[in-house]
Amino acid sequence: MQDNFLLYNTLTRETEPITPHEPGKIAMYTCGPTVYHYAHIGNLRSYIMEDVLEKALRYAGYDVKRVMNITDVGHLASDADTGEDKMLKGAKREHKSVMEVARFYTDAFFADCEMLNIKRPDVVEPATGCIPDFIRMVESLLEKGYAYEAGGNVYFDTGKLSDYFVFSSAVEKEQLKVGVRDDVEEDRNKRNKNDFVLWFTRSKFEDQALKWDSPWGVGYPGWHIECSCIAIRHLGEYMDLHCGGVDNIFPHHTNEIAQSEAYLGHRWCRHWFHVNHLNDQSGKMSKSKGDFLTVSLLKEKGYDPLAYRMFCLQSHYRKPLVFSFENLDNAAAAYGKLVRKIAGIAPEGEVDQEAFEEYRSRFKEALFGDLNTSMAITVVYDVVKADISGGTKLALLKDFDRVLSIGLTKEGAVLPENTPEADEELERFIREKIEERALAKKSKDFGRADAIREELLARGVAIKDTREGTVYELQH
Numbered sequence: 462m463q464d465n466f467l468l469y470n471t472l473t474r475e476t477e478p479i480t481p482h483e484p485g486k487i488a489m490y491t492c493g494p495t496v497y498h499y500a501h502i503g504n505l506r507s508y509i510m511e512d513v514l515e516k517a518l519r520y521a522g523y524d525v526k527r528v529m530n531i532t533d534v535g536h537l538a539s540d541a542d543t544g545e546d547k548m549l550k551g552a553k554r555e556h557k558s559v560m561e562v563a564r565f566y567t568d569a570f571f572a573d574c575e576m577l578n579i580k581r582p583d584v585v586e587p588a589t590g591c592i593p594d595f596i597r598m599v600e601s602l603l604e605k606g607y608a609y610e611a612g613g614n615v616y617f618d619t620g621k622l623s624d625y626f627v628f629s630s631a632v633e634k635e636q637l638k639v640g641v642r643d644d645v646e647e648d649r650n651k652r653n654k655n656d657f658v659l660w661f662t663r664s665k666f667e668d669q670a671l672k673w674d675s676p677w678g679v680g681y682p683g684w685h686i687e688c689s690c691i692a693i694r695h696l697g698e699y700m701d702l703h704c705g706g707v708d709n710i711f712p713h714h715t716n717e718i719a720q721s722e723a724y725l726g727h728r729w730c731r732h733w734f735h736v737n738h739l740n741d742q743s744g745k746m747s748k749s750k751g752d753f754l755t756v757s758l759l760k761e762k763g764y765d766p767l768a769y770r771m772f773c774l775q776s777h778y779r780k781p782l783v784f785s786f787e788n789l790d791n792a793a794a795a796y797g798k799l800v801r802k803i804a805g806i807a808p809e810g811e812v813d814q815e816a817f818e819e820y821r822s823r824f825k826e827a828l829f830g831d832l833n834t835s836m837a838i839t840v841v842y843d844v845v846k847a848d849i850s851g852g853t854k855l856a857l858l859k860d861f862d863r864v865l866s867i868g869l870t871k872e873g874a875v876l877p878e879n880t881p882e883a884d885e886e887l888e889r890f891i892r893e894k895i896e897e898r899a900l901a902k903k904s905k906d907f908g909r910a911d912a913i914r915e916e917l918l919a920r921g922v923a924i925k926d927t928r929e930g931t932v933y934e935l936q937h
């Protein structure tokens with residue numbers, strides 16, 4: 462039996478229960494990265510929140526199948542059918558082939574995810590592996606009269622839909638119909654202003670790197686078709702939950718719905734989940750702003766990537782989050798303190814079932830009420846402070862970490878009994894070093910791990926790895 466799970470739905474603008482097409486199972490899709498550069502921490506905010514959502518759904522008892530695409534087909538630098546090809550731009554910058562660039566940044570993306578404890582989706586599908594699927598869907602849309610050929614390209618005809626702007630309110634719909642976006646270069650082949658390309662054979666880029674044969678000539682797919690096809694291929698005709706950042710709502714998700722529902726002939730995905738922006742003090746963070754922040758850069762600056770995860774969890778996914786190093790410092794300090802406090806909890810006493818269930822139901826209430834992660838973190842603090850046995854606390858924290866994944870009960874500093882008392886400052890120093898060493902080992906940086914051991918030894922502290930974690934002894 463699954464718990465009731467309330468989640469805001471961008472499509473209906475209501476917070477409503479998740480009601481899967483097949484009871485107990487959730488078919489979940491996430492728009493994946495375009496792999497021409499490192500992911501910046503703003504993108505990763507979305508992936509962190511989607512990861513928490515997936516884990517919370519599993520925690521609620523659902524059997525989740527999650528699919529993600531990798532955009533490795535060159536696609537255009539702006540959301541309009543104009544601009545530079547992002548993949549090609551990356552390849553030129555780095556003097557590599559487009560496929561080398563794609564492979565390199567796909568690996569880099571999953572390395573970032575690992576540092577942030579983001580689980581890999583059940584299916585990860587690169588777009589270049591699905592070209593025949595894209596062609597089949599475009600053919601079908603042409604047959605059904607939802608698409609047309611013009612000037613060598615195939616376009617989706619938005620004029621055939623009674624409600625194209627599905628995510629917008631009535632007022633916004635009017636504005637969208639008349640509004641002209643400055644960055645949209647007029648394409649005279651289009652029947653309607655919002656029509657979009659399903660298949661290109663007339664590329665604006667003569668050196669377009671990846672091209673395939675198609676019934677319409679040699680070319681490449683439009684961006685939006687990729688997600689529709691990959692989702693339907695792996696999750697079937699009915700999807701329960703589709704995720705992305707708020708900037709995916711229009712045009713990307715709007716176009717996904719248009720073509721998928723035209724193709725299928727019925728409603729496609731019921732629930733749409735969107736994560737708001739990470740802003741810096743001057744506005745939205747993006748790659749185009751020159752220097753951008755990556756997880757590796759945060760690590761170089763001495764931050765534990767999980768402190769960034771904690772920073773994201775402390776605010777609600779539907780609100781914009783303002784990033785500054787001061788804000789991150791606060792989150793990192795709170796995180797370090799919390800982890801050290803938990804490391805000091807002795808695993809004593811029986812698990813008090815009544816207390817366990819009580820805190821667990823508070824934790825569920827927070828998560829299953831539109832993914833209120835900051836309230837869930839409050840429950841973590843309440844458990845740490847609570848007047849219950851150490852055994853109960855640790856059992857709860859381990860359970861909560863299945864969803865939060867911030868390393869609450871990771872292998873860390875465990876003090877052996879009968880240790881000569883170190884003074885508080887030294888103790889703090891030792892615990893920080895032990896934690897840093899555990900992280901270095903985790904990322905296979907054994908040189909750094911050994912250097913930390915030496916550094917501690919120089920201060921008269923010998924450390925030893927045991928099954929219960931790392932312990933230390935002061936030498937005389």
Ligand SMILES: [Zn+2]
Pocket residue numbers: 491492493688713717
């Ligand atoms: Zn997508």
